[in-house]
Each structure stands twice: as C-alpha cells, then as structure tokens.
Amino acid sequence: MKFIDIKFLLSVHKLTQLPEATLPEIAFAGRSNVGKSSLINTLVGRKSMVKVSGRPGKTQGLNFFQISEEAYLVDLPGYGFAKVSRGMQDNWQTLISSYLESRTSLCCVVVIMDLRHEAKVQDTQLISWLKQHSINYLPVYTKADKLSGNLRQKNAAILDAGHTIHSSQRILFSAKTGMGKEELERALASFAKI
Ligand code: GDP
Numbered sequence: 001m002k003f004i005d006i007k008f009l010l011s012v013h014k015l016t017q018l019p020e021a022t023l024p025e026i027a028f029a030g031r032s033n034v035g036k037s038s039l040i041n042t043l044v045g046r047k048s049m050v051k052v053s054g055r056p057g058k059t060q061g062l063n064f065f066q067i068s069e070e071a072y073l074v075d076l077p078g079y080g081f082a083k084v085s086r087g088m089q090d091n092w093q094t095l096i097s098s099y100l101e102s103r104t105s106l107c108c109v110v111v112i113m114d115l116r117h118e119a120k121v122q123d124t125q126l127i128s129w130l131k132q133h134s135i136n137y138l139p140v141y142t143k144a145d146k147l148s149g150n151l152r153q154k155n156a157a158i159l160d161a162g163h164t165i166h167s168s169q170r171i172l173f174s175a176k177t178g179m180g181k182e183e184l185e186r187a188l189a190s191f192a193k194i
Pocket of ligand 1: 033145176177
C-alpha cells in the first residue's frame with residue numbers, strides 16, 4: 001500500500017467535530033519536535049503536507065488527512081512542550097485520550113520517538129496507557145540518520161528496554177534518508193487491513 005493521493009480533511013478541536021468513523025484510522029503521536037510532521041510527509045511522499053514545525057508546541061487540533069477512499073491519517077498535537085501552560089496541556093490530553101479511547105475505527109497509534117534520546121516519561125506513559133486500553137501501537141525511532149550504525153543499535157536497545165518494546169515490534173526511521181519507510185508502509189497497511 002502506498003500512502004499517496006492524500007488530502008487534508010479537517011482539524012478537530014472537539015469530539016463532536018470528528019468525521020464519521022467510516023475508514024480505518026491511523027494516528028501519529030510524539031513529543032513536540034520529535035520529527036512527526038517530517039515522518040508523515042515522508043510517508044505520503046509530499047514535502048510539506050504537514051507543516052514542519054517552526055513553532056513547537058503551538059496549539060493545534062487533531063489534523064485529519066484522507067488517503068484516497070482507504071484510510072484516515074490523524075496527526076495528533078505534539079506533547080511535552082514546556083512553554084505550553086499546564087491548563088492547555090490538560091485540555092489536549094483530555095481531547096486526545098477521549099478520542100483514542102472512543103474511536104472505534106482507530107487501528108493503530110504510531111508512537112514516534114527520537115532515537116538519540118533516552119526513554120522519556122511522556123512516551124512511557126502514553127505507551128502504558130495504550131497497552132492498558134488495548135489500543136494497537138507501533139513504536140518508531142526516528143532521526144536514525146543522525147547516528148552511525150553501531151550507535152543506532154545501541155540506542156534502539158536502550159529505548160526498547162526503557163519502554164519494554166521487543167526489537168521486532170519497532171521501526172528505525174529517517175525522514176532524511178527514507179530509511180524504514182517501506183517497513184512502515186507495510187506495518188500500517190497490515191494494521192489498517194488495506
Ligand atoms: P514535529 O514537531 O514532531 O512535527 O517535528 P518536525 O517534523 O517539525 O521536525 C523537527 C526538526 O527535526 C526539523 O528541523 C526537521 O527537519 C528535523 N527532522 C525531522 N526528522 C528528521 C530525520 O529523520 N532526520 C534528520 N536529520 N532531521 C529530522
């Protein structure tokens with residue numbers, strides 16, 4: 001499955017604005033600046049379908065993209081940006097968790113992490129929350145081009161251990177080189193059964 005023929009559908013700020021749950025849905029989550037927009041742009045083969053962040057932590061909704069008549073991709077707001085007020089973070093969390101918990105057509109949450117960083121508490125929390133709620137998730141370690149081969153494997157193993165992820169479960173990715181793109185396409189097509 002190639003993630004082409006994509007169009008922006010809408011930005012959701014309240015659950016009542018959600019489109020009808022008629023297509024399989026894949027959501028993308030990650031800390032601000034982790035490389036989420038770049039990953040989605042790489043996946044859909046467009047340079048700037050999703051705006052690469054100039055202003056991390058900017059308030060945004062759940063951005064829905066439609067892939068032909070086959071699936072929705074949902075770009076969730078980035079989390080963990082210190083300059084966003086606590087109240088605003090809570091609002092986001094409520095919207096996102098209610099969406100994730102209630103969306104019947106959601107087939108996978110791609111959890112994007114920076115391969116260079118140690119396990120971050122927000123990612124650990126999100127992953128255990130997804131596990132608790134029996135929501136499928138796919139860990140992706142991005143910016144892999146920034147590390148050499150040996151260090152890549154070493155850091156990946158540290159993140160695996162930190163999040164209790166089996167190495168066969170996750171994907172090493174680079175928006176710069178396209179590393180992991182085909183693997184990601186295959187995994188998502190399999191979750192979405194498309
Ligand atoms: P977002 O805030 O999670 O959407 O992150 P962005 O996609 O806006 O990326 C944040 C910064 O990391 C930008 O400067 C990107 O160019 C850079 N970046 C993202 N992915 C990669 C990658 O795979 N490799 C490299 N070298 N840089 C990346």
